[in-house]
Amino acid sequence: MLDQNIKTQLKAYLERLESPIELVAALDDSDKAAKIKELVTEIAELSNQVTARFDGQNTRRPSFGIAKAGEQPRVFFAGLPMGHEFTSLILALLQTSGYAPKVSDEILNQIKGLNLKADFDVFVSLSCHNCPDVVQALNLIAIYNPNSTATMIDGAFFQDEVEERKIMAVPMVFQNGNHIGQGRMTLEEIVAKLDSNAAEKDAAAINAKDVFDVLVVGAGPAGGTAAIYAARKGIRTGMIAERFGGQVMDTMDIENFTSVQKTVGPKFAADMEAHVREYDVDIMNLQRVSKIVGADQTASGLVEVELENGAKVESKTVILSTGARWRKMGVPGEQEYATRGVAYCPHCDGPLFKGKKVAVIGGGNSGVEAAIDLAGIVEHVTLVEFDTKLRADQVLQDKLNSLPNATIITNALSTEVIGDGAQVTGLKYKDRATDTEHTIELAGIFVQIGLLPNTDFLKGSVELSPRGEIIINERNETNVKGVFAAGDCTTVPYKQIIIATGEGAKASLSAFDYIIRHG
Structure with a gap:
């Protein structure tokens, strides 16, 4: 699971543990569970301060929790915390052991003073560069609030739950099952949201x-x-x-x-x-x-x-x-379906549309780059541009034109985002040359039309x-x-x-x- 270079780095971090910790895995018979078991085992082998157990009672399987020896886990990872989330894993290991977080005394005292009794779930994608800040913030809150838990959920691991809960943007945060926020949030923002007197x-x-x-x-x-x-x-x-x-x-x-x-x-x-x-x-x-x-x-x-x-x-x-x-389209349905199919960050939210059809609005560099990136994930991407030609650099246009699952529509005015009440189902646009209206059936719309x-x-x-x-x-x-x-x-x-x-x-x-x- 971990290559030798990563093991060496992780071993050095584990030498900073302040007290013994346990990794408690809750597994099933899936291939994903086997990968989590492998990861947990490899981490435990790197330090005599770390013990691995496989009798976890977490209902979300496969997953693993981190706890001080003798305590119940409060920080959980439902998925493999690799990619951008590997830092979240390292910090969770250290901070659970008692290693002091690098935050001001003021914010740490504010966290301790929350006295929360809450279960936080944060849905992420491992390619999301905004997600780790949210994961790490919620983990810290759980560590310093004994009656709280924080769970990172990799959307790719729990695709059925993503579909059921209509998760179409990450990070997406729930407190006791209720949605409380999405998108990039800092530790200070989250604490301020939870502290009514802030x-x-x-x-x-x-x-x-x-x-x-x-x-x-x-x-x-x-x-x-x-x-x-x-x-x-x-x-x-x-x-x-x-x-x-x-x-x-x-x-x-x-x-x-x-x-x-x-x-x-x-x-x-x-x-x-x-x-x-x-x-x-x-x-x-x-x-x-x-x-x-x-x-x-x-x-x-x-x-x-x-x-x-x-x-x-x-x-x-x-x-x-x-x-x-980010500039918005300003058409009916855009606001209604924001985070439910309408997105503005292809890097963060793109993986949630794996195998689906999406559109990108905008033919500048940002739009064409987004279409190229998404084409490697989704079934098909349609780029819709208002002008009669794309405005992106030629090298980007050439790359997009070479992709078999990409379509380019120019001279098109987007007129409406269509949905079924729960999520996006299509996009309406007008051909500016003929005034005829068309509808594209799709699951996601990525808006990239400037600032x-x-x-x-x-x-x-x-x-x-x-x-x-x-x-x-x-x-x-x-x-x-x-x-x-x-x-x-x-x-x-x-x-x-x-x-x-x-x-x-x-x-x-x-x-x-x-x-x-x-x-």
Whole structure:
């Protein structure tokens, strides 16, 4: 099951165990159970601190749990935690033994204070780069809440359950059988969802903060770079972040960032966050801004930032770096069937449509790349493009055209997502040349039609372009005194990571210059 290189690495990790642990497998007669038994046995052979048992009583079979010796398991893996989930397995082994997690004392105390009695299930696919964060968060919550359990369920292992529960997007989280969330979620987000008093405590803490010199709104490449440049000047720097990494978290291969030959979005975002945290930056995570008031409109001469939780922050300057989000089709049925056949991440949700027919909306690089990836998983993929031709790079078009299970439809206007009330069953589109309507029978629709700037909350306060982008000059200044902007939310062309980082640096330097000149 595990090659020698992985065994060597895992053996080194197991030397850090704080106390003996047991792997308790609940098996059946399936080939999948044999693989789980093999994995559990191999792990136990790597450390005299690990014991394997095969008398588990878990009703979901095959699976295995992890427990301190003498205790009942609270962390379970229903499937083989390989691929992206191998890290989840390692952390579960260590943390169950008592190894301290790498989280702040504040968040750890918040987890312990939940006093939960709950059973969490999280459905994943092993190719999903967003799933491990959710799995690891729920495992940690179960470890520190003795009356709770957390189970990772590989959708490929339990396809019947996936079909029965209509799981068409991952990660998908259930608490005591009730759906409580899906998609990428951080530990802080999950804890905040479970802690009913989190919003009030956050608002009180934020209201008590002193005035900032530079306050960055957004934590993507532009925001992260802006915060680093400001903090290095030795001035009081704050950051309001809805989620660290921004759109980068939904990006897979990154091969055009100078000096980094190849990386993936989640690792890039994690490295960026670690870089920001090297400096004295006051990070206010999981917060959304609702209103900005410029320095020339306040009695204090400071920029005022109001959050959705009611808290207010003041700063000499503000840098808006709110990034962008996936553009939606805006047709009937899209919202109704989101996560039930309508998806936006082919890497995460593609494996759930194995052997089925799907469509990709969009003929740019993202759309064609998605169609190519999906063609290796699904029965058939149809790419639907509004324009009369695809806009992707020619090398991608050539690859797509070579695939036997891919169809390309151009000059087509998607008009409706069709479903049976539970899940997607088809897509309606209109041939723009003839005005005739057509219907494609399929199980999934992957929308890849570009981005929209996250600037809705700025309407009426900061000048926006017709596309909703923040209008800035060459110094990243907006039309509002003391307010700057950078990255994909602005009118700067070419939405690229490396451009966003450069713009973040430029905005931060401009803000510092503003502070010097205005006192």
